[in-house]
Amino acid sequence: MRVRLRFFAALREQLGARAERSVEPGTTVGALWRSLVAERPELARIRVRFAVNETYVEPAHRLVDGDEVAFFPPVSGGA
């Protein structure tokens, strides 16, 4: 199945804003992140939060076909 990936802030600078990826059904968000880290070991030191379809999720969240998965560092909005 296919999922769309989005990256923000420092992660966007390393991975680009958007990507697509094929994953096995039942893949978790955390497993998907680990597969990205396996390809780019320098990502291992980045603290990351996960959102699926614009809602925060835990690493154990299972993906379904067509999900938009966002990876980003802890937020720092405000003044």
Next chain:
Amino acid sequence: MFRVMRTPIVPERLMRAVRDPAAGAVVVFLGTTRNRNAGRRVVRLEYEAYGRMAVAEMRRLAARAERRWPLRKVAMAHRIGLVPIGQASVAIAVAAGHRAEAFAACRWLIDRLKAIVPIWKREHFRGGRVWIGPQSGAPRRRARAARRPGAR
């Protein structure tokens, strides 16, 4: 009104958005870009947002505030892109029957916005720019590491 915007924030628009004849108090908070942080002179700030999720999180926060306090209306706006020093980067307006709940809800909303809404700040200073927040590093030292020029 819940918005992530590239243009300057106009506080009167938020005040208009929360206008309500049953309101006895309107509290408006403006967060403005400061010229100094962590001992360093900041020349401008830059914000990036996950736009649709940021607006969705603002709406969820407003709904939570409305369950917690008897409010009339809430409006929230955050600016993205480059923001010069001294301008509003975030604004929250809360209308309520009485001032106590309007102040309390506005304070809670800005604290939660800073912790939850997916927006990131980057400080520009002479000689560099750096993302703000615990973006990397070992847990105990990450705040300092993230503020070091060039650190990710």
